Amino acid sequence: MFKNLKKFEVNRLEILGLKGNYDKKxxxxxxxxxxxxxxEAMILTRIFDRKALNLQRQGRLxxxxxxxxxxxxxxxxxxxxxxxxxxxxxxxxxxxxxxxGQPMNELFMxxxxxxxxxxIPKNVNNFPISIPVGTQILHAVGVAMxxxxxxxxxxxxxxxxxxxxxxGDFHExxxxxxxxxxxxxxxxxxxxxAISVPREKQTAxxxxxxxxxxxxxxxxxxxxxxxxxxxxxxxxxxxxxxxGKGPTLIECHTYRINDHTTSDDAKKYRDVKEVxxxxxxxxxxxxxxxxxxxxxxxxxxxxxxxxxxxKNVEDAVKKAESMPKPKVDDMFKFVYKNMTExxxxxxxxxxx
Amino acid sequence: xxxxxxVEAINLGLKQEMKRxxxxxxxxxxxxxxxxxxxxxxxxxxxFGEKRVFDTPLCESGIVGTSIGMAVYGLRPVCxxxxxxxxxxxxxxxxxxxxxxxxxxxxxFNVPLVIRCPHGGGIRALEHHSDCPEVLFxxxxxxxVVIPSTPYDAKGLLASAIMDEDPVIxxxxxxxxxxxxxxxPEKEYTIPIGKAKILQKGNDITIIxxxxxxxxxxxxxxxxxxxxxxxxxxxxxxxxxxxxIIESVKKTGRVLIVHEAPKMFGVGAEISALIxxxxxxxxxxxxxxxTGFDVVVPLPKLEDYHIPSIGRIINGIKKVINxx
Ligand SMILES: Cc1ncc(C[n+]2csc(CCOP(=O)(O)OP(=O)(O)O)c2C)c(N)n1
Ligand SMILES: [Mg+2]
Numbered sequence: 001m002f003k004n005l006k007k008f009e010v011n012r013l014e015i016l017g018l019k020g021n022y023d024k025k026x027x028x029x030x031x032x033x034x035x036x037x038x039x040e041a042m043i044l045t046r047i048f049d050r051k052a053l054n055l056q057r058q059g060r061l062x063x064x065x066x067x068x069x070x071x072x073x074x075x076x077x078x079x080x081x082x083x084x085x086x087x088x089x090x091x092x093x094x095x096x097x098x099x100x101g102q103p104m105n106e107l108f109m110x111x112x113x114x115x116x117x118x119x120i121p122k123n124v125n126n127f128p129i130s131i132p133v134g135t136q137i138l139h140a141v142g143v144a145m146x147x148x149x150x151x152x153x154x155x156x157x158x159x160x161x162x163x164x165x166x167x168g169d170f171h172e173x174x175x176x177x178x179x180x181x182x183x184x185x186x187x188x189x190x191x192x193x194a195i196s197v198p199r200e201k202q203t204a205x206x207x208x209x210x211x212x213x214x215x216x217x218x219x220x221x222x223x224x225x226x227x228x229x230x231x232x233x234x235x236x237x238x239x240x241x242x243x244g245k246g247p248t249l250i251e252c253h254t255y256r257i258n259d260h261t262t263s264d265d266a267k268k269y270r271d272v273k274e275v276x277x278x279x280x281x282x283x284x285x286x287x288x289x290x291x292x293x294x295x296x297x298x299x300x301x302x303x304x305x306x307x308x309x310x311k312n313v314e315d316a317v318k319k320a321e322s323m324p325k326p327k328v329d330d331m332f333k334f335v336y337k338n339m340t341e342x343x344x345x346x347x348x349x350x351x352x
Numbered sequence: 353x354x355x356x357x358x359v360e361a362i363n364l365g366l367k368q369e370m371k372r373x374x375x376x377x378x379x380x381x382x383x384x385x386x387x388x389x390x391x392x393x394x395x396x397x398x399x400f401g402e403k404r405v406f407d408t409p410l411c412e413s414g415i416v417g418t419s420i421g422m423a424v425y426g427l428r429p430v431c432x433x434x435x436x437x438x439x440x441x442x443x444x445x446x447x448x449x450x451x452x453x454x455x456x457x458x459x460x461f462n463v464p465l466v467i468r469c470p471h472g473g474g475i476r477a478l479e480h481h482s483d484c485p486e487v488l489f490x491x492x493x494x495x496x497v498v499i500p501s502t503p504y505d506a507k508g509l510l511a512s513a514i515m516d517e518d519p520v521i522x523x524x525x526x527x528x529x530x531x532x533x534x535x536x537p538e539k540e541y542t543i544p545i546g547k548a549k550i551l552q553k554g555n556d557i558t559i560i561x562x563x564x565x566x567x568x569x570x571x572x573x574x575x576x577x578x579x580x581x582x583x584x585x586x587x588x589x590x591x592x593x594x595x596x597i598i599e600s601v602k603k604t605g606r607v608l609i610v611h612e613a614p615k616m617f618g619v620g621a622e623i624s625a626l627i628x629x630x631x632x633x634x635x636x637x638x639x640x641x642x643t644g645f646d647v648v649v650p651l652p653k654l655e656d657y658h659i660p661s662i663g664r665i666i667n668g669i670k671k672v673i674n675x676x
Contacts, residue, residue, distance in 0.1 A: 062476050062477065062478065062651075062652055063476075063477060063478055091478075110651075112652075112653070113476060113651040113652030113653045113655075114651060114653045115650060115651050115653070115654070131437070131478050131479045131480045131481075132437065132438060132440070132441075132480055133410055133438075134410075135441075163409070163410035164410065166409035166410045166411040166414070167410060167411050167412075167413075167441060168411065168413050168414075168441060169441070194381075194410050195381070195382045195386065195389065196382045196384075196385055196386035196407065197381065197382060197407050197409070197410070201407060201409070202409050202410065203409065263389070264389070268385070268386055268387070269385045269386050325653060326653055326654055328654060328657045330650070330654060331645070331647045331648070331650040331654045331657065331658060332645070332647055335646075335647050335648055340646070342615075342616070342646055343645070343646055343647070346615075346645045346646060350645075350657065
């Protein structure tokens with residue numbers, strides 16, 4: 001005989017429609033001021049992104065990974081964090097880093113190949129950008145475990161892509177988080193592509209959210225272009241984590257509008273029609289329609305906002321580019337607490 | 353004969369090997385439809401189909417680990433790891449299994465597997481895209497480590513690697529992927545693994561190097577007319593061609609070793625010890641090393657300080673020559 005041991009379901013959360021309509025029952029507690037802040041952070045993210053792409057084309061930045069289309073996933077999740085929580089980025093979340101207080105000029109420096117750009121302010125609990133896919137998941141789990149051991153009411157939140165779910169570190173991280181009921185939130189930005197590999201070829205799972213089930217905790221898919229849904233899912237997950245209920249995996253179902261990075265050419269492997277379809281679901285336009293309906297938006301507000309944010313971004317670029325080149329000792333200074341005798345010798349050799 | 357760059361030469365080499373032996377398959381991240389992020393496998397999926405050239409999920413340990421199984425079962429996988437910095441998730445499979453299965457099974461099983469992987473800096477990239485981890489693999493008994501520095505050598509060494517009955521880590525110096533062209537025969541040829549090349553004959557000093565940096569070594573030597581430099585391109589790090597090194601040192605008595613990887617416990621140290629053990633009395637000056645510094649590879653703004661410059665190489669040559 002077969003006895004049914006478990007039945008599973010996977011849910012998707014959507015709050016905002018395309019025309020500003022929304023699900024009142026699911027509306028998270030957000031003041032008008034909050035809504036505006038979310039909107040402004042998304043706009044800033046896009047302006048930053050456009051600028052970075054532009055600078056890259058002019059040879060003023062190195063390889064850069066665009067956030068276009070993923071602003072709601074990036075901002076909605078980060079906005080739910082408390083200041084004292086920890087954030088672990090991959091390489092596609094500049095908007096979240098800025099929202100949490102990392103100076104934009106430093107991010108431009110970083111993408112320009114200047115390590116001083118990862119000099120994260122002491123009061124900002126952001127971990128440095130992690131390039132090796134999926135590896136940062138474990139660090140976030142570790143911080144959450146430590147916070148739990150120390151009885152601090154702190155959570156950690158980690159970003160990674162759909163591709164990252166194929167790495168061994170993803171499995172190990174989620175498994176350990178489940179075992180220790182670590183207060184961590186996993187934000188999987190499923191932007192449908194890992195460079196040229198589409199989501200369907202990444203895993204035979206129908207959703208990425210359902211992977212959480214195997215680790216013994218909740219997984220949910222959200223409309224990743226719906227900032228209210230992303231915010232609500234993250235806020236609920238953080239609240240649960242703080243109450244000792246353990247981790248949550250949130251799959252933000254979204255789309256990478258641009259090439260993988262500036263070194264990539266997506267035309268080689270994907271249909272532009274697909275991109276056009278997703279552009280119709282632009283996360284910023286979605287919230288904009290909502291705000292218009294709620295009378296939270298006027299043309300004057302928009303004009304002023306864009307002018308202000310554009311200036312902030314331009315100022316940040318100026319500041320970044322006016323920095324003198326790093327000194328050569330910069331590459332020796334942080335390898336160890338104290339330079340080894342050998343490093344000292346090498347450095348003095350360079351300095352002649 | 354066509355003039356090909358490194359990417360084209362390797363691509364042609366892969367194509368030929370796949371035609372020659374239907375057991376040769378290619379797998380890795382973005383190697384199929386995209387043709388690899390450096391386009392090394394471009395067009396191969398079109399020719400050989402998705403069964404023989406396929407994209408994998410994003411999992412280096414998975415790529416290498418399953419390739420081991422496929423190789424044991426009779427296929428000849430050539431897997432690509434997208435950048436040397438991302439070979440680390442596969443490190444466990446490479447060190448604990450790939451290198452040991454022949455030994456562990458007393459020769460019953462062997463793993464004819466090639467891991468292709470771009471290598472080294474100089475392309476102004478993000479973190480983990482500019483490293484030189486070759487010694488991590490050269491240190492491991494059971495692995496062969498190859499690193500060509502020209503299109504011609506690349507094609508010949510790749511053919512040997514694919515035919516080899518043991519695992520080969522095949523590093524491709526990405527800085528020179530497209531910067532050098534040379535005549536590469538259409539027809540199949542092999543260059544033996546474990547054999548260095550004397551790139552330039554000379555009498556005053558032996559300069560030993562490999563990979564992209566060897567081109568800077570050549571430039572440095574061209575700039576100093578009054579010193580006769582013998583340049584050895586190792587081409588294979590493991591097994592090391594001891595004879596070529598020893599014979600050259602016997603002749604010149606002076607040695608400079610140049611590599612981009614950090615100095616500590618590097619290829620330079622191994623070669624220096626080899627020379628000490630075999631031809632110490634031939635030496636007329638201490639062996640000198642010009643290498644990357646013992647630091648984490650810096651991001652582009654400081655990269656040029658880290659990678660040995662022509663100036664540093666010239667200084668190294670002069671230091672060895674002027675010793676008395
Ligand atoms: C361990 C590792 N392997 C390979 C790479 C090269 N690489 C960079 S991003 C990427 C795809 C990532 O896809 P996904 O996780 O979906 O994130 P996305 O880029 O779509 O945000 C790959 C293969 C890497 N950075 N790290
Ligand atoms: Mg993705």
